[in-house]
Amino acid sequence: MKRFFLTATCLLAAVIINAQSLEEIVKNYTIANKLDQITTKSTIKITAKMSMMGMEMPMEIWMKNPNKVRTVMNMGGQNMIQAFDGEKGYMINPMSGSTTPTEMGSEELKQLQRQNSFVNTMDNYLKNGLLTLEGEDAVNGKPVYKIKVALDQNSSSTMFIDKATNLLVKNTVNTSQGGMPVTIDSFPSDYTETSGVLMPMKTTTSMSGMEMVLTITQVEVDIPMEDSVFQLK
Numbered sequence: 349m350k351r352f353f354l355t356a357t358c359l360l361a362a363v364i365i366n367a368q369s370l371e372e373i374v375k376n377y378t379i380a381n382k383l384d385q386i387t388t389k390s391t392i393k394i395t396a397k398m399s400m401m402g403m404e405m406p407m408e409i410w411m412k413n414p415n416k417v418r419t420v421m422n423m424g425g426q427n428m429i430q431a432f433d434g435e436k437g438y439m440i441n442p443m444s445g446s447t448t449p450t451e452m453g454s455e456e457l458k459q460l461q462r463q464n465s466f467v468n469t470m471d472n473y474l475k476n477g478l479l480t481l482e483g484e485d486a487v488n489g490k491p492v493y494k495i496k497v498a499l500d501q502n503s504s505s506t507m508f509i510d511k512a513t514n515l516l517v518k519n520t521v522n523t524s525q526g527g528m529p530v531t532i533d534s535f536p537s538d539y540t541e542t543s544g545v546l547m548p549m550k551t552t553t554s555m556s557g558m559e560m561v562l563t564i565t566q567v568e569v570d571i572p573m574e575d576s577v578f579q580l581k
Contacts, residue, residue: 370481373493373509374474380514382546383468389413391573392465392545395566401558413466416578430460431578438580449580465545470507473497482506487518487535499523515539516548530555543569 378384394409398421410418418431426442430452437452437460452460462469473479480496487508497505499521508518521532532555536548551562 370474370479370495373481373495373514374470374479376514377470377509377516378468380546382541382544383471385544386466387413389466389543389545390570391568393566393568393571393573394547394564395568396562396564398560398562400560407562409463410573410577411464411466412573412575412578415461415464415466416575417460417464418578419460419463429580430456431580432457432460433575433578440580465547484511490517492517513539540567542567545569 390413392409392411394407394411396407396409398405398407406422408418408420410416410420416432416434418429421428423443427440428443429440431438432452437457438449439452439456440447440449461467470479478498480498482494482496485492485494485508487510491511492508493511495507495509497507499505503521503523505522506520507516508520509515510517516536519534519536521534523530523532532553534551534553536551538549539546540549545567547564547567549564553560553562
């Protein structure tokens with residue numbers, strides 16, 4: 349009985365320590381990324397470009413506090429648009445041969461909402477019990493915390509948080525496409541503050557031997573932004 353009690357006590361202590369560690373990491377991550385102050389901002393507009401396979405695609409991301417998001421990517425002179433107006437999400441995909449807005453599926457909508465800088469996604473993961481601290485590792489020779497996120501039944505993400513800066517330096521997503529397992533590695537860097545908003549100005553992503561580089565060229569904060577920007581239908 350004493351041995352059982354001691355074992356149970358040790359297990360409980362380990363769980364408590366792990367939970368406290370996660371809470372502290374998320375707290376420091378929130379402060380480092382200025383997510384504890386971002387609710388004082390009203391709008392954010394990001395101008396960027398995606399470079400892939402010798403092509404360069406201009407992008408814009410519009411965000412309005414608390415949850416409106418619009419992304420525009422120009423591909424071969426045609427704009428692919430996704431927008432969430434706070435209630436529903438719609439997209440226009442001319443690559444499919446249609447310029448009519450169609451309602452987004454649940455998974456597409458989740459991915460779009462993850463673009464919203466006004467949402468502290470890490471803190472939401474913690475509150476929903478989706479985070480697991482898997483110890484420490486190293487990225488580019490620097491020590492990092494390794495945190496697993498249970499996104500859904502078929503997908504997970506591993507976030508690597510720099511111990512010195514408390515910023516995300518690597519994110520690995522394991523998912524499936526067409527029934528085949530896919531691993532996506534992203535490396536955000538060149539963090540820059542603009543009017544109290546912190547952004548990684550460069551993110552390099554590799555998937556299935558293909559590399560994509562997202563470069564942010566401009567961040568605008570608290571600019572006028574009508575709700576109609578997010579309404580495609």
